[in-house]
Amino acid sequence: MNDELDDILKPREVPTASAEHQAQLLAGTMTQLKRTRRLRQVKMVALWVAVFLIGVSLGWLGLQREPKQLAIQPAPQATAPEAPPLLTAAQLELQAEKSDDPVQTAQLYRQAGDRFLEAQDMRSALRCYRIHLNEGGPDVRAVLASDSWLLMNLKTTNVTRR
Amino acid sequence: MSERAWHEQGLRDAALAGDARAWRLLVEQHQDAVRRYLAWRLGGCLSTLDDLAQESWLIAARSLRRFAPDRGAFQHWLFGIAANVCRNHLRSRRRSKQQPLPEHLEPSETPVQHEQAERVAQALAELPEHYERLLRAKYFEEASVECIAQTEGQTIKAIESMLTRARAAFRESYQRETS
Numbered sequence: 138m139n140d141e142l143d144d145i146l147k148p149r150e151v152p153t154a155s156a157e158h159q160a161q162l163l164a165g166t167m168t169q170l171k172r173t174r175r176l177r178q179v180k181m182v183a184l185w186v187a188v189f190l191i192g193v194s195l196g197w198l199g200l201q202r203e204p205k206q207l208a209i210q211p212a213p214q215a216t217a218p219e220a221p222p223l224l225t226a227a228q229l230e231l232q233a234e235k236s237d238d239p240v241q242t243a244q245l246y247r248q249a250g251d252r253f254l255e256a257q258d259m260r261s262a263l264r265c266y267r268i269h270l271n272e273g274g275p276d277v278r279a280v281l282a283s284d285s286w287l288l289m290n291l292k293t294t295n296v297t298r299r
Numbered sequence: 300m301s302e303r304a305w306h307e308q309g310l311r312d313a314a315l316a317g318d319a320r321a322w323r324l325l326v327e328q329h330q331d332a333v334r335r336y337l338a339w340r341l342g343g344c345l346s347t348l349d350d351l352a353q354e355s356w357l358i359a360a361r362s363l364r365r366f367a368p369d370r371g372a373f374q375h376w377l378f379g380i381a382a383n384v385c386r387n388h389l390r391s392r393r394r395s396k397q398q399p400l401p402e403h404l405e406p407s408e409t410p411v412q413h414e415q416a417e418r419v420a421q422a423l424a425e426l427p428e429h430y431e432r433l434l435r436a437k438y439f440e441e442a443s444v445e446c447i448a449q450t451e452g453q454t455i456k457a458i459e460s461m462l463t464r465a466r467a468a469f470r471e472s473y474q475r476e477t478s
Contacts (some may be wrong), residue, residue, distance in 0.1 A: 142466055145419055145473070146438035149338040151345070155331060158349055162356055163326060163397040167319060176315060 227254030230265060244271030247288070254285050266291050304368040311366055326356065329374050336378050340385045342419025343412070351388060357383040386424045393421070408413075422472035430465035437462060439472065460473045 154162070224232070226249050233245030250265035264289050270278060280292050307334045315322035330352075334408040337351050339365070357367075358380050367377050423431060436450070 142470065143438070146339075146341070146469075147436060148441070149343040149345075151331075151334045151338045151348070154334060154349070154352070159330070162324060163332070165353065166326065166356050166360040167322060170314060170322060171317070171356050171363055173363075174315065192398055258318075269347050274468060277437070 160293050224252075226250075226256060226258070226265075228263075228296065233265075233268075239272055239274075243277055246272060247277070250288065251285055254287055259287070262287055263291075300369055303428075307368040307373045310369065311363060322360070325373065329377055330356075332374055333377050333381055336435075336439065337385060339435075340420060340423055341421070344416035344420065346413070347388065351381070351384050355384045358384065378435070382428075384453040385420065389417075389420055389424045389461060390468030401446060413475050418473060422469055423478050424466070425472045426468055428434060429461075430468050433458070433462055433465045434469060 229245050229249035229252060233242050233249060234244040236245060246265045246269035248267060250262045251264060253259075253262035269288075270291060279290055280289055284292065305317055310321045310325050333355060334348060334352050337348055338345060341348065341351070363381075366373060369394060394438065396446045404441070423434070426434070433447065433451075436447045437444075442450075444455055444458050445461070447462075451458060453461075
């Protein structure tokens, strides 16, 4: 039986392909190769376009979505110290008269004197400075750099008189 | 990677990149082998040889990217494609109720020879792949048992035993076709 198989399965003599068949085969397979390559390129381009479009869509959807409402609390405002109302010389003098605290009274008279001096009201300034020196006692009689010329003059005169 | 694999990898990549010369070289190197293999698979029936060879090469061109040189020779990959083409061809012929002889037979073929060739082809097509591979190595490539054992990574004893089973399977299939 092996001999029979040897005969049946032996390699066959095959005529070589004709030049025409060979040319046809080459042309056909070359076209197939080109088509496969082009198809692959198209697929790659399509893939990139799809990825790009998905990215754009996601970005667009993200823009469409309403921004999350954040609970924004107003920043605590710094409480600026209230500026003391700018009082006139007469008002300061009045406050000084109302004040029971001798130190504060002396201070207010001095401020009133400064204001009167700024307003060129020498008589009122002189009056307020004198009360300031009398009410403040020896603590306020020392000459200071911040003293106005009139107050400084009164202090030195007082010292000289003593 | 062997020298053969490097060579075939280079040709494959060049052909895929659109180099016509590389593809032409592959075709010219293996065209005759594919024709001889198809003729063997067809039991010597040559009437459809050109068509099946053309179809095999078209499939090879379409799926060239799938050829992996490190997994086997280009020729064996081509034989695999040709075997499938052959099997599909015979299956479609069998599906049609009438199996008329081809309109033109090769000058050397008689109707009796043609029928016997068809039986051989059908019997080979029905064999499991590993049996077909062994019979191909033994009868078509005329390789020695030692050589087959080396290629398959088996012992000589194992190959002899498998060859016996492959022959028996072929014989059974062939006789079934005859009856």
